[in-house]
Amino acid sequence: MTLFSFDRQLRFGDCDPSGIAYFPSYLNILNGVVEEFWAAIGFPWSELIAVRKIGTPTVHLTCDFSRPSRFGDHLTFAPRIGKVGRASLHLAHVVSGADGVRWRARQILAATSLVDHHAIPWPDDVRAALLAHLRVDEEAEATL
Amino acid sequence: MTLFSFDRQLRFGDCDPSGIAYFPSYLNILNGVVEEFWAAIGFPWSELIAVRKIGTPTVHLTCDFSRPSRFGDHLTFAPRIGKVGRASLHLAHVVSGADGVRWRARQILAATSLVDHHAIPWPDDVRAALLAHLRVDEEAEATL
Amino acid sequence: MTLFSFDRQLRFGDCDPSGIAYFPSYLNILNGVVEEFWAAIGFPWSELIAVRKIGTPTVHLTCDFSRPSRFGDHLTFAPRIGKVGRASLHLAHVVSGADGVRWRARQILAATSLVDHHAIPWPDDVRAALLAHLRVDEEAEATL
Amino acid sequence: MTLFSFDRQLRFGDCDPSGIAYFPSYLNILNGVVEEFWAAIGFPWSELIAVRKIGTPTVHLTCDFSRPSRFGDHLTFAPRIGKVGRASLHLAHVVSGADGVRWRARQILAATSLVDHHAIPWPDDVRAALLAHLRVDEEAEATL
DSSP states (O other): OOOOEEEEOOOOGGBBBBBOOHHHHHHHHHHHHHHHHHHHHHOOOOHHHHTOOOEEEEEEEEEEEEOOOOOOEEEEEEEEEEEEOOSSEEEEEEEETTTTEEEEEEEEEEEEEEEOOOOOOOOOHHHHHHHHHHHHHHHHTTTO | OOOOOOEEEEOGGOOTTTTTHHHHHHHHHHHHHHHHHHHHTTTOOOHHTTTTTEEEEEEEEEEOSSSSBBEEEOEEEEEEEEEEOOSSSEEEEEEEEETTEEEEEEEEEEETTTTTBBBBBOOHHHHHHHHHHOOOHHHHHHHH | OOOOOEEOOOOOBBTTTTBBHHHHHHHHHHHHHHHHHHHHHOOOOOTTTTTTTOOEEEEEEEEEOSSOOBBTTTEEEEEEEEEEEESEEOOOOOOOOTTTEEEEEEEEEEEEEEETBOOOOHHEEEEHHHHHHHHHHHHHHTTE | OOOEEEEEOOOOOBOOOOSBHHHHHHHHHHHHHHHHHHHHTTTOOOHEEETOOEEEEEEEEEEOOOOOBBTEEEEEEEEEEEEEOOEEEEEEEEEEEEEEEEEEEEEEEOOETTTTOOOOOOOHHHHHHHHHOOOOOOOHHHOO
């Protein structure tokens, strides 16, 4: 397993009349990156949500947008696991363009039952995959 | 001038396959509420952005989603001015449904020139309108 | 019952870097108007979809965009029933701004079971409401 | 030059509470595919729109949605040039999943000046690139 990152060109439809990224569109892209991340660790949402009826709603989000992006810009999204809680997952996102960091986000996802939208602990196999990925992230950080 | 609030029913297209509000759509709605807020204090974005070439990009955002909303839910968005900086505006948002608070957000907007996307101080008339509204919010809070 | 129309100001987030309405956003708004229409005739989607498990997916859409709209423009959406089929609903939409028609659309919705996404006939009460509204539209047209 | 196609997995955020693709999101994806298409023929929108001030708004769109798509589905978008007009471009889109065609669209783009949003003829280099691509499409069709 390697550090997960996701390249995405900023599209026309992601931008607003001032010519830069519309921040709700940024978060729509981010959600797609998180969806890819789950697939990468072996638990695609189409299985997690549709088959196992486990939701992963975002319960907290902090974003700092430091530099604007224009449509056509090539961006790299790098989500890292910060912590695996009993029923939560803390992610730290860095989004970079050609000139360095454009924005950062911290996001907390909760594990919920889609039957009643209440919190549930991560199932053992999901938890194991998250923890394995967390170790990969930590080792990669240590060697930087 | 009175406390500004904005009612918005959550639409089908705002929700995701798990049946609750998709958080990027929540932020798209929030951005529309902020647009209404600017119009309410006398500076519609169509004038601010298109005529005066002043942008108000979001540079910071913190959201806490405490309870899910389903499509058809009636929501009230209540943005309050927390602080008017030299070149920034701090907003605190409370979004409520029938059963109380659904989510809260703190947002910092920067004043920028749309010519070069750099920060600029608020023009005097804009600043005066923001400060006048801040006083309304403070007085309303004091009487609660 | 009267002719149904829906006013909606075009928002910043509905527009693109060329400064005019982004057409997928137009269709997102249109879908919200159709949702309002169903509520107006007594069958809100929150009941139809969530309780009765009847979907109304769009199976055909034709749009003609004749004049651009800019953010801040006040638009009126006027959907009319063209035909009520056994398992379909034909709508004709006219979207107007201050200077007249901006765009038109013809849309066919199918009645489907949300269990298997197959076509089903409209239930009698839904059909009756659609036909009653169709008569209102026809009478209003006749008196124009 | 080869036949252009674009693969895109349907994301969670593209889908609605009935569990299938939300059609305005489909059109947002389609617009991104058209953006990729322009880049593929040598005229990325970031140059066409931002530098040369030429817009390509959609003036007509017809869609037929024949089968639903669920989130996680792998889709292939295949746009073909139908006709290159003096100031227009006709595209025919076929969108397929594992079980065949999911939906089709015909789209007409107009060449416009972004200064006044009026129609203009395609510049010679743009027209030459579109015609070259049209020949590639026709030859590929002929050999099928």
